[in-house]
Amino acid sequence: MPEESLPFFVYGTLRSGGRNHAAHLTGRCADIRPAVLDGAALHDGPGYPYAVPDATPGRRxxxxxxxxxxxxxxxxxxxxxxxxxxxxxxxxxxxxxxxPVRTAAGEVREAWVYLAGPAAANRLREHPAVIESGDWADR
Incomplete structure (x- = not known):
């Protein structure tokens, strides 16, 4: 799939019903389906989440x-x-x-994922809370 048409995997305020979904994605979506990013941990920002690669078994x-x-x-x-x-x-x-992300139907698809970058390193050191459920809506 060409990079210019990759879907996005969203996990925080860009999810349906989130404030940034309303501001940036409403009216632009052709399809929205539940999905999971395996091998990553969700960190509580504070205020918004960060995805960080994590090889801990079961992390998603x-x-x-x-x-x-x-x-x-x-x-x-x-x-x-x-x-x-x-x-x-x-x-x-x-x-x-x-x-790669996995849909609820078990399909694996390539997607753009926003991961914590270098500028987030200090925030993660100061506030290292992992959201154990892996779900921003269930924190």
Whole structure:
């Protein structure tokens, strides 16, 4: 799948019903389905979550796989990169990575995932709380 059409895996305020979903994704979505990112831990921000790779057995993050309408894709990508402070040089609050996620139906799909970036390191050291459920809505 070409990178320009990858869906997004969202796990915090960008999920359906979240304040940033309303601000940045409403009207742009072609499909939204439950999904899981295996091999990652969800950290409580505070205020918003961070996804961090984690090889602890059973670690996973619960979220949604969002497919954006083709005509809205460029705008959505730019808006989400701005929101997540995802910088081209990799120094932002988040970094965007292409990772496999698993839908509730068991299908594995490649998706863009925003992971904690270098600028989040201090926040994670100061507030290292892992959300054990892996679900921002169940913290």
């Amino acid at each position: 993050i619960v979220g949604e796989l969002i497919t954006v309408r083709p005509g809205a894709y460029a705008g959505a990508l730019a808006a989400l990169d701005r929101l997540e402070d995802c910088r081209a040089d990799g120094t932002g609050l988040y970094v965007r990575r292409r990772l």
